[in-house]
Amino acid sequence: MKPAQGTSAAATPSFRVEEQLAYCAAQARKTVAQTADYTKLPRRISAGKNQWEYVDREDWTSGFWPGTLWYLYQQQPTGFWKEKAEGFTQNLAPVLDHQTVDHDLGFMFYSSYGNGYRLTKDPAYKQVLLRAADSLATLFNPRVGTILSWPRMVKQMGWPHNTIMDNMINLELLFWASKNGGRKELYDMAVSHARVTSQHHFRPDGTSYHVAVYDDKTGQFLKGVTHQGYADNSMWARGQAWAIYGFTMCYRESREPEFLDRARKSADVFIRRLPEDQVPYWDFDAPDIPQAPRDASAAAIVASALLELSTLVPDQSAAQGYRRQAEKMLATLSSAQYQARNQSPAFLLHSTGHKPNGTEIDASLNYADYYYLEALLRLQKLQQGKPL
Known part of the structure; x- marks a missing residue:
């Protein structure tokens, strides 16, 4: 209903x-x-249904269920929640055993291992997070200044270098790694990605494109388009949500005034049109x-x-x-x-x-x-x- x-x-x-x-x-x-099997992760319950449909560790949403369990452990620090959070979290590690194919490692690992490390300080979790950050960094194109979001779309859609607004959330993994034993370059990549996104992903009224397409060799911004929104010039709700969340986080991590301004402009137009x-x-x-x-x-x-x-x-x-x-x-x-x-x-x-x-x-x-x-x-x- x-x-x-x-x-x-x-x-x-x-x-x-x-x-x-x-x-x-x-x-x-x-x-x-x-859900007794740690390799099966609940993703969706379709309209009219009452049971979860499951995905495996390779799905971009795979970190959210273990992350939810860690948040419940934060609220109720019992062995029950910790055991379940650990089991579903540790299931994700093999994702890093193959070449990085898209940008979702932040969603997958910072929600799960990130919350786990924050609450337990388990050194094994820290090593996985640093490894995930290094893997994500392989998608950074210094000529563009952003992380490539969907390598498959280069040929499929003719987008030489595409960056989606969702990718703002993955920057938190890079910021964290740069401050917890990782390379300083990870911080610079995150700031660069946010700055380029702020410059090209938004219309004058503060609404955002879902996808920004760049020339992968010159870094030139080519066009803003949608993929999951209604139209290229519409405000897709979750895309704008990622912008608000992402630029707020980037300001927290960097204290760059530009990012606070972008977060506020993104939030104000969202709130005004609710x-x-x-x-x-x-x-x-x-x-x-x-x-x-x-x-x-x-x-x-x-x-x-x-x-x-x-x-x-x-x-x-x-x-x-x-x-x-x-x-x-x-x-x-x-x-x-x-x-x-x-x-x-x-x-x-x-x-x-x-x-x-x-x-x-x-x-x-x-x-x-x-x-x-x-x-x-x-x-x-x-x-x-x-x-x-």
Whole structure:
């Protein structure tokens, strides 16, 4: 069932973070009970279904389920969560035994091994993370100044060097590695990638392209296009969410004012164009709004990003505004309309994966759950007066 149209965020009952965290833990226990094989990772529950569909370690989303388990261990530091998080995390290591074929190593390894190392300081996790960062760096083109996102698209689409907005999230792995025993060049690559993306991936109004195409030899920006959005000139919700999250993180890591400015501009246009219930349609320019599918994953990503952004902007009025906006989005996501509750073991309903491809429409998705849980944990820390 799709969410009702025109539901006011103001009408959404206030929610307690602790209750939502307990809900996530209870739902995750259902998934754990159904998933004994560490090589099978829950990715999606299709519309109208109530069971996870699984992927293997090579899937770009493979890090989100172990990452979710690490976040639950952070909230409830018990042997149960640690054992499950370790098992699903360690399953991913063989991904690094072959040549890097796309940019998703940050999604895969920083969500899993990154959270695991942060919480346990296991030196074996650190070595895997450093190895993953070095693998990701092999896709960096110094003439362009960005990481190649999809090598397969070079021939398939005639894109000599393509960089997708999603790739901003993978930069966190490079920043971390450069500060934890890796090469200084990894930091420089991350800053370069973010700077070039800021220069070419955005339109004057602050909305973003999904894909930027460059000449691989001269570095010249050729065009901005979409792949998962409605049109080349539309604002694909999750792409804009990756921009908000990615540039917020890049400012945290580098303190480059340009990145804070880009994060704020990206966030402001996203917030300004949200529907009344604060959860975006899959594309802000979809022609069939208000019947278009929503994307709860984009709302979860942005809610988490805005909570961090609220701690970084110097203007306290703006900071409070970003936090209030995140809380509104989380309140809606925590309502009966968006939580899976008794329908399935997922946390959230109503996400959209790849609408133009006809896949994962109005579905539950593992990364929506991951960022929803991350946002709840961040809000809890802020309420407790703790740093993120």
